[in-house]
Amino acid sequence: MKVIFSKECLLHDPPFEVLGGQRVPYFEKPERLTIIENELRSNGFEISEELDPDIELKEHILRVHSADYLDYLETAYETWVKQGGNEISVLPEAFPHVNLLKASPNVAQTTNAIARAGVSSLEFTSTVFELFRIPHEGLYCFDLSCPITKDTHKATLASLRVTLTAAKLLSSSALDSIFALCRPPGHHAMPSLCAGYCFLNNIAIAARFIQHTSSPDTTKPKVAILDIDYHHGNGSQAAFYDDPSVLYVSLHGENDYPYFTGFTDEQGSGEGEGYNFNFPLPRGTTGDDEYCETLQRAVAIVQKFEPAFVLVSLGVDTFIDDPISDFKVTTSGYLRIGGIIASIHRPTLFVMEGGYALESIGKNVSNILRGFESK
Ligand code: OKS
Ligand code: ZN
CATH class of the missing domain: 3.40.800.20 (Histone deacetylase domain)
Structure with missing residues (x-):
């Protein structure tokens, strides 16, 4: 083979x-x-x-995959470092729960690189996103096993x-x-x-x-x-x-x-x-x-x-x-x-x-x- x-x-x-x-x-x-x-x-x-x-x-x-996700993978490290993140890897620390999204429709609008890594679970929350007209950006990770170096x-x-x-x-x-x-x-x-x-x-x-x-x-x-x-x-x-x-x-x-x-x-x-x-x-x-x-x-x-x-x-x-x-x-x-x-x-x-x-x-x-x- x-x-x-x-x-x-x-x-x-x-x-x-x-x-x-x-x-x-x-x-x-x-x-x-x-x-x-x-x-x-x-x-x-x-x-x-x-x-x-x-x-x-x-x-x-x-x-x-979505175009915005691919763009994220291409630029996440650079953006993270530019914003003062450590040079080892991009790793999220906050995952907005579906109920948080319901309560606060602006949650995905953050430009903070740490938040963008973690503002997450689009697949589970897409209906909520549509319901509240939340932009589909920055929603890219659901666990802690994907550091981006x-x-x-x-x-x-x-x-x-x-x-x-x-x-x-x-x-x-x-x-x-x-x-x-x-x-x-x-x-x-x-x-x-x-x-x-x-x-x-x-x-x-x-x-x-x-x-x-x-x-x-x-x-x-x-x-x-x-x-x-x-x-x-x-x-x-x-x-x-x-x-x-x-x-x-x-x-x-x-x-x-x-x-x-x-x-x-x-x-x-x-x-x-x-x-x-x-x-x-x-x-x-x-x-x-x-x-x-x-x-x-x-x-x-x-x-x-x-x-x-x-x-x-x-x-x-x-x-x-x-x-x-x-x-x-x-x-x-x-x-x-x-x-x-x-x-x-x-x-x-x-x-x-x-x-x-x-x-x-x-x-x-x-x-x-x-x-x-x-x-
Ligand atoms: C927890 C992830 C740990 C398990 C990952 C499993 C990876 C794998 N944050 N998938 O096939 O082998
Ligand atoms: Zn496996």
């Missing part, structure tokens, strides 16, 4: 995050990628650092370019699979919100990219997103919630981050009803057998949809020793997981998401890809 990678993805390197009520070293580290890169190289994978320079990122980003946006764009280069190669050639080895990850990012280490939703943008760049005389290809990261991809789910041309299927830890989404009764809306499937699995007990059984059911749903392409949100934070997650999948379990995904028999784009057990992350990712290839 061909692997696309870029060293620019390593530039995002915040020193800390706030997790479980504590300041801790940032889990989503650049080393994650270099460890995977090295492991894949020693397993004989072909790794290409040649990115497609012709893809107009902005045009494709705007199919998923000097080079964050550069790394984020590289991450997306890796993904879209891979998507283009897959959709324009006879390849049956390809892996976008990239970070920061994407599946939590919403139209106007960063969260959970994610800034731009790589896989959602890739799905739209494939649909919009496919040959005009064929019908718009159906795309399935299979999300095997430990966490629910709230951003990917939301991007296609009312769209029957993109199926979203996720397996994830029940009652864990991002907490407010990923329930079984989230099945899509309007025309998209019946094209969104969530499989929350119990924390603490879900191991290889339980996981693979549910994955088989998820794969059957994908097969029935008959997608032209399958996009996999590849997280290995389902691993037994992952420091922030609670499943018990083993290194050899990932071989089985790769094999089950291969049984869909469709051109498949793997996009890197989470996974934080540095000692095993390389082997775990490599096993998914090897398991896929050996079927």
